[in-house]
Amino acid sequence: MSRRAWTIFTLVQVVGLTSAWLQHPPSAASSFLWGTGFVLLFPGDVLGAWTVEKLFWQSCVSLSSMNVISAVFWLAINAGVWWSVARVWRAIRARRSAPAPS
Numbered sequence: 718m719s720r721r722a723w724t725i726f727t728l729v730q731v732v733g734l735t736s737a738w739l740q741h742p743p744s745a746a747s748s749f750l751w752g753t754g755f756v757l758l759f760p761g762d763v764l765g766a767w768t769v770e771k772l773f774w775q776s777c778v779s780l781s782s783m784n785v786i787s788a789v790f791w792l793a794i795n796a797g798v799w800w801s802v803a804r805v806w807r808a809i810r811a812r813r814s815a816p817a818p819s
Contacts, residue, residue: 718803726799730792733757738784758791760798765790 718726737754740747755762769787778786 718800722799722803726796729757730795733762734788734791737762758795761791761794762787764794 733754733756735754736750737758740750740754744750765787768790769783773783773786
């Protein structure tokens, strides 16, 4: 991926993580923050939470540690998805810009 794509990826993930971790249940903004975090961290948040639940739920790992582990899974899954989409996008653009055979 290009430097610009990695910068955008980093900004999206930071805003998503910040939104997900700043929500407070009685706050009026909590549903907005939850939704923002969910959308910006998708699909990593769903797949990462499921993976962490299956791997660590019955263990002696604390909830705060599971949150950090989940964040690592979220970022890894999302980086893989963004990288895959960037490769497909690059392949499509290369195919379109290739000269037509005579």
